[in-house]
Amino acid sequence: MTIYVILFLGLLNWTCFMSSRVLMSLYAIELGASAAAIGLLIALYGLGPLLLSVQAGKISDRIGSYRPIVLGSAGLAVGLVIPYLSRGLPVLYAAALIIGVALVFLNIALQHLIASFGGAEQRTRNVSYQSLAIALGGLIGPLLVGISIDHQGHVPTFLYLALTVAASCAGWWLCRRLVPRSEPTTKPDAGGGAFGMLAQPRMRSVIISSALVVAGVDLYTFYMPIYGHSIGLSANMIGVVLGAHATAQFVVRTLLPRLVRRWGEDSVLAAAMFTAGAIFLLFPFVEKVAFLLLLSFGLGLGLGVGQPLSVIMTYNRAPVGRTGEALGLRFTLVNLTHMVIPLAFGTIGSALGLATVFLANSALMLGGGYAHRQSSKGKPV
Numbered sequence: 001m002t003i004y005v006i007l008f009l010g011l012l013n014w015t016c017f018m019s020s021r022v023l024m025s026l027y028a029i030e031l032g033a034s035a036a037a038i039g040l041l042i043a044l045y046g047l048g049p050l051l052l053s054v055q056a057g058k059i060s061d062r063i064g065s066y067r068p069i070v071l072g073s074a075g076l077a078v079g080l081v082i083p084y085l086s087r088g089l090p091v092l093y094a095a096a097l098i099i100g101v102a103l104v105f106l107n108i109a110l111q112h113l114i115a116s117f118g119g120a121e122q123r124t125r126n127v128s129y130q131s132l133a134i135a136l137g138g139l140i141g142p143l144l145v146g147i148s149i150d151h152q153g154h155v156p157t158f159l160y161l162a163l164t165v166a167a168s169c170a171g172w173w174l175c176r177r178l179v180p181r182s183e184p185t186t187k188p189d190a191g192g193g194a195f196g197m198l199a200q201p202r203m204r205s206v207i208i209s210s211a212l213v214v215a216g217v218d219l220y221t222f223y224m225p226i227y228g229h230s231i232g233l234s235a236n237m238i239g240v241v242l243g244a245h246a247t248a249q250f251v252v253r254t255l256l257p258r259l260v261r262r263w264g265e266d267s268v269l270a271a272a273m274f275t276a277g278a279i280f281l282l283f284p285f286v287e288k289v290a291f292l293l294l295l296s297f298g299l300g301l302g303l304g305v306g307q308p309l310s311v312i313m314t315y316n317r318a319p320v321g322r323t324g325e326a327l328g329l330r331f332t333l334v335n336l337t338h339m340v341i342p343l344a345f346g347t348i349g350s351a352l353g354l355a356t357v358f359l360a361n362s363a364l365m366l367g368g369g370y371a372h373r374q375s376s377k378g379k380p381v
Contacts, residue, residue: 001124003114003117003129005128005175005320006090006110006114007114007130007133008133008171008276009168009171009172009175010114010130010133011137012165012167012171012363013072013073013076013106013110013165013166013168014133014134014136014137014138015136015140015141015164016080016141016161016162016164016165016168017075017099017103017137017139018134018137018138018141018142018221019041019141019142019144019145019161019216020079020080020099020126020158020161021045021143021222022141022142022146022221022225022238022239022242023149023157023158023161024041024092024095024096025038025042025222025225025226026043026149026225026229026235026238027092027154027155028041028089028092028156029057029226029229030154031088031089031092031227031378032088032331034090034350035220035226035349035350036346036347036349037089037347038222038346039192039343039344039345039346039347039349040093040343040346041092041093041096042096042218042219042232043340043343044093044096044097044100044337045096045097045100045103046099046100046334046335046337047097047335048097048100048101048102048103048104048335049100049101049103049104049331050241050332050335050336051185051328051333052087052104052109053104053330053331053335054100054325054328054332055328056104056105056108056109056324056328056330056331057108057112057324057325057326057327057329057331058324058328058330059324060108060109060112060324060328061107061112061321061322061323061325061326064241065109065110065112065113065116065381066109066113066172068105068106068109069105069109069110069113069172069174069175070106070169070278071102071103071105071169072102072103072104072105072107072109072258073102073106073165073168073169073172074102074104074169075098075099075101075104075105075106076102076106076165077162077165077166077169078098078101079095079096079097079098079099079163079262080095080099080158080161080162080165081158081159081162082094082095082098083095083158084155084159084162085156087155090223093248097110100335101162106262107331108324108327108328109146109324110130111127111130111267111311111315111327112270112323112324114129115127115128115311115312115315115323115327116128116323117295119371122128122310123312123316124257124260125257127141127259127308127311127315128253128254128308129310129311130311131249131304131307131308131311131343132250132254133249134249135246135247135249135253135304136170136246136250137246138242138245138246139216139243139246139247139249139250140243140246140248141246142239142243142245142263142265143239143240143242144239144245145157145239145256146234146236146237146238146239146240147236147239148160148194148202149235149236150235150236150289152171162236163201163304166369168290172322176368176377181272183220197318197319197322197326197329198329200317201375202317202351202375203317203318203326205329205372205375205376206269206310206313206314206317207310207314207329207330208310208331208333208368208371208372209270209273209282209306209310209368210306210310210311210314210333210334210363211305211330211333211334211336211337211370212273212329212337212364212368213269213273213276213306213307213310213365213368214247214263214307214334214337215334215337215341216276216280216303216306216361217296217303217306217307217362218365219341219345219361220245220280220299220303221242222378223345223349223354223357223358224238224242224245224296224361225238225242226354227283227358228241228351228353229268230364231287231355233235233289237289238295240293241289241293241296242296243295244293244294244296244297244300245300246300246301247297247300248296248297248298248299248300248301248304249300249301249303249304250304250358251281251300251301251303251304252300252301252303252305253304253308254361256268256305256308256309260309263310265312265313266343266372266373266376267305267373267376268305268309268371268372269305269310269313269372270369270372271363271369272302272303272304272305272369273302273366273368273369273372274302274365274366274369275298275301275302276299276302276303276365277362277363277364277365277366277369278302278362278366279295279298279299279302279362280299280359280361280362280365281358281359281362282295282319282359283295283299283358284324284354284355284359285355293365294302304338310330311327311330314327314330315327341364345357345360345361348360350367351372
């Protein structure tokens with residue numbers, strides 16, 4: 001019962017966070033933002049996680065997960081209500097920064113709490129449940145946002161998301177006796193500091209691959225609405241296309257335990273990156289909705305296993321007593337990718353067109369998949 005309460009409350013937060021990224025992108029277009037300006041907006045989502053993730057992980061190791069979860073939820077609600085209270089692109093930049101900071105403490109603490117239940121078998125099951133909840137949020141969030149924008153407009157939609165997150169904050173408080181505080185770490189394994197973990201080849205490979213996979217998901221989430229808008233799709237139809245991607249994530253994550261048992265963690269992660277790279281290569285050459293839905297679904301199958309699998313692999317390979325710190329390190333490098341790649345891709349998109357964004361993302365996925373496969377065989381890359 002407890003894990004389902006945690007997952008439901010987390011679902012409210014994840015849905016609103018992922019919805020905010022689509023809403024921010026479409027609202028920025030409405031305000032006349034360029035591709036480079038939208039790239040900056042994406043990058044600001046990652047600034048707080050880039051600077052604070054390792055520290056947030058250490059806090060979870062030291063005091064447990066409950067308080068960071070509640071404070072992160074409250075911060076997310078504040079970030080979402082700001083564009084409702086004030087207008088303009090600079091306001092969106094401030095909101096994105098606040099949402100990113102809130103996400104650091106919320107996401108790492110939730111990952112730490114959920115992965116801490118039981119042994120290895122229970123951990124794989126619980127993280128798979130978490131990934132399914134995230135996929136469900138990615139499915140229903142863009143659909144509801146698209147409908148809300150078409151019927152109510154961009155600004156009221158921010159308020160609806162903020163109220164939903166506020167309800168989750170109330171839920172965390174009401175269920176505080178049901179949700180256990182994860183045990184704080186009193187004797188962390190010494191040596192090397194957080195970035196010293198990157199000296200371990202198996203840990204380094206997982207974290208870098210994770211950063212590329214998550215960056216691919218985020219770039220798709222932001223640039224698919226821009227591409228859809230450029231070919232004349234409505235906000236509702238853009239939500240449907242994004243929903244196909246989330247549906248595929250949900251489907252493939254139900255199969256994740258079987259895939260890992262059959263082929264192993266490293267092979268599944270490399271195959272996911274190869275699949276995503278091949279589909280990104282095709283995306284900018286397709287305009288028919290039916291084919292966009294098919295490609296979006298296929299991309300969801302490829303990228304859908306990356307996030308939960310990398311969380312499990314990071315947790316399992318972390319030094320004793322430093323699992324929160326390891327998850328924070330992973331989140332730091334993920335968001336370093338958030339900061340660098342969107343800015344670079346926004347500049348590329350402004351200069352050379354949206355097609356180059358998808359093609360460059362394809363190159364990253366294919367190269368990352370090859371590097372991870374070589375590393376899993378013990379070969380230098």
